[in-house]
Amino acid sequence: MRTYNEIDLQCSPEDAFRFARMVDRWPQHLQHYRKVRFIEGNSGEGGLVEMAAYRRFDKVSWPVWWMSEMEVDAQLLRIRYRHVKGITRGMQVEWKLEPASSGMTKVSIVHEWEQPQVGRIVAARVIGPVFVHFIADQTLQGLKQAAERQREAAAYG
Template sequence: MRTLNEVGINGPIETVFEIARRIDLWPERLAHYRKVRVLEGDLETSGVVEMAAYREFERMNWPVWWISTMEIDREEARIRYRHIRGVTKGMEVEWRLAQVGPDDTRVTIVHEWKQPPIGRRMAGGFIGHVFVHHIADQTLAGLKLAAESRLEAAVNG
């Protein structure tokens, strides 16, 4: 299973990267995130993090959670996760940020789940499309709003 989500954000890569890296603030910035906790390490270089969100459906919010290792690579403007607990155990996630203009940043999230556990192989497409892709789209939309609002506030004083 592989999903790809992208968004363009009006802002310099340094600002966008900082907002993406600060997962501890996601529950304040992103309505679909219930909780983010750093279990080990830090948000500067690497650690183990627990994340919980909702997959919003028309009439209900389906709770999801996972625990991941997290590696931050400032030089390459990348953040990598590897799910180590939860339904998506073994999933690899990479956030790639690229400066595409003087004040424009492209953010790409790639989720790869090469070998879902036995019994979940058939669910890979369902989990990938219905849950992973949708939640990543919501996350990118929320981060875009947070970054662009922050930059607009800085410009307007």
């Protein structure tokens, strides 16, 4: 199973990277995140992080939960996760942040799951598109809004 999400943010790659790696603050910016906390480590260096979010279906919110080993590469502006607990155990995730045109930053997220415990068909047809892709898209949209709000606030003092 593989999913791909991408968005352009109107901020520098360094500002976008700061929002992306500060996962423990995501619930402040992202309505669909219930909880993010480091079991070991921190947002600057990475570590073991527990994450919980909601996948909204009209009026119903489906709770999802996972635990990941987070690796931060500030030089390359990359963040990698390896899911170690939860239904998506074994999933590999990579965030890439790259300069784009006119002061924009392209942020992409790739989720890959080669050995899904739930079966390849369920992973490819349900978990990937319905949960992973949707939640990643909501995450990118929320981080875009937060980063651009901060940029506007800095511009207006």
